[in-house]
Amino acid sequence: MKWKKFTLKTLSEVEDIVISTLAEAGVEGVEIEDKVPLTESDKQQMFVDILPEGPKDDGIAYLNFYVEEDTDETELLERVKAELDDLRNFMDIGECTITASETEDKDWINNWKQYFHQFYVDDILIIPSWEQVKPEDESKMIIHIDPGTAFGTGMHETTQLCMRQLKKHVTSETELLDVGTGSGILSIVALKLGAKHAVGTDLDPCAISATKENLEANAIPEGSMDVMIGNIIDDKEVQDAAGYDKYDIVTANILADVLVPLTPVIIHHMKKGGIYITSGIIDDKEETVVEAVKKAGLTVLEVTHQGEWVSVTARKDF
Numbered sequence: 109m110k111w112k113k114f115t116l117k118t119l120s121e122v123e124d125i126v127i128s129t130l131a132e133a134g135v136e137g138v139e140i141e142d143k144v145p146l147t148e149s150d151k152q153q154m155f156v157d158i159l160p161e162g163p164k165d166d167g168i169a170y171l172n173f174y175v176e177e178d179t180d181e182t183e184l185l186e187r188v189k190a191e192l193d194d195l196r197n198f199m200d201i202g203e204c205t206i207t208a209s210e211t212e213d214k215d216w217i218n219n220w221k222q223y224f225h226q227f228y229v230d231d232i233l234i235i236p237s238w239e240q241v242k243p244e245d246e247s248k249m250i251i252h253i254d255p256g257t258a259f260g261t262g263m264h265e266t267t268q269l270c271m272r273q274l275k276k277h278v279t280s281e282t283e284l285l286d287v288g289t290g291s292g293i294l295s296i297v298a299l300k301l302g303a304k305h306a307v308g309t310d311l312d313p314c315a316i317s318a319t320k321e322n323l324e325a326n327a328i329p330e331g332s333m334d335v336m337i338g339n340i341i342d343d344k345e346v347q348d349a350a351g352y353d354k355y356d357i358v359t360a361n362i363l364a365d366v367l368v369p370l371t372p373v374i375i376h377h378m379k380k381g382g383i384y385i386t387s388g389i390i391d392d393k394e395e396t397v398v399e400a401v402k403k404a405g406l407t408v409l410e411v412t413h414q415g416e417w418v419s420v421t422a423r424k425d426f
């Protein structure tokens with residue numbers, strides 16, 4: 109589908125209020141381009157360990173919004189201009205000029221799907237929900253996945269490193285805690301390997317719908333997995349809801365900078381003998397995570413590598 113793209117130039121310090129004004133005028137969904145540095149919490153939610161230095165913040169924000177090609181945008185733009193003129197009486201909102209351009213003929217929401225095809229992680233077949241299982245693969249362990257906007261197609265090295273550890277440690281008694289569950293892929297692998305139950309946590313609300321859809325796509329019986337949104341590192345409500353001394357396995361495929369504060373907290377949720385499977389660690393940070401794991405009193409069992417990524421598996425012996 110072709111879209112007309114409109115770009116509104118404003119000031120980064122007022123972008124939130126300008127976006128809500130655009131919403132009042134009927135603009136659904138805005139893309140922000142600015143040079144405001146990411147906050148610590150932004151960085152925690154992104155799967156990057158090292159961020160390049162961005163250009164200096166010049167205080168300007170460009171807000172892009174899209175209108176279907178065959179829509180008459182005149183009325184919409186008039187409403188936008190009227191709302192912005194009102195807002196200008198209360199604060200400086202910059203130039204607020206609007207320029208138009210046309211986008212390529214692409215299905216922006218689904219375009220990434222052309223890069224995601226079925227593939228094997230050792231003997232486990234991972235298949236996107238829009239592809240068919242070949243007859244010769246029907247006897248294999250198959251994970252159907254549609255990550256939506258949550259992280260976790262299974263293509264990332266760190267997910268694969270965690271999957272291999274799950275294969276070694278999951279039993280029919282396993283109660284799993286999957287911190288940073290994303291698409292739910294690690295819980296689904298564990299449940300397919302026979303785990304009794306899984307609890308997933310994430311900061312990203314998209315994880316709720318993504319895991320629900322993926323559990324259904326994999327015909328996992330209802331009640332096998334619970335998902336909660338919140339930060340188990342410092343949110344007592346999430347900690348209490350997850351429960352203490354309870355988990356046979358904890359997976360955490362997150363960044364090293366998150367694993368360091370997570371580790372001393374997560375040990376209280378693990379049973380004696382419980383296994384802690386971590387990844388999301390870029391090779392430079394291997395020692396940092398190994399040290400954090402040891403400092404929390406865990407015994408390091410294995411450190412595995414794939415490409416530049418690392419996984420550390422440890423056991424709670426107390």
Ligand SMILES: C[S@@+](CC[C@H](N)C(=O)[O-])C[C@H]1O[C@@H](n2cnc3c(N)ncnc32)[C@H](O)[C@@H]1O
Binds near residue numbers: 261
């Ligand atoms: C690399 S993805 C892992 C997704 C999936 N588990 C996998 O292995 O493919 C990391 C996930 O952790 C989430 N996350 C980051 N910090 C977190 C925290 N403190 N607590 C829970 N989830 C967190 C992110 O939103 C993201 O979904």
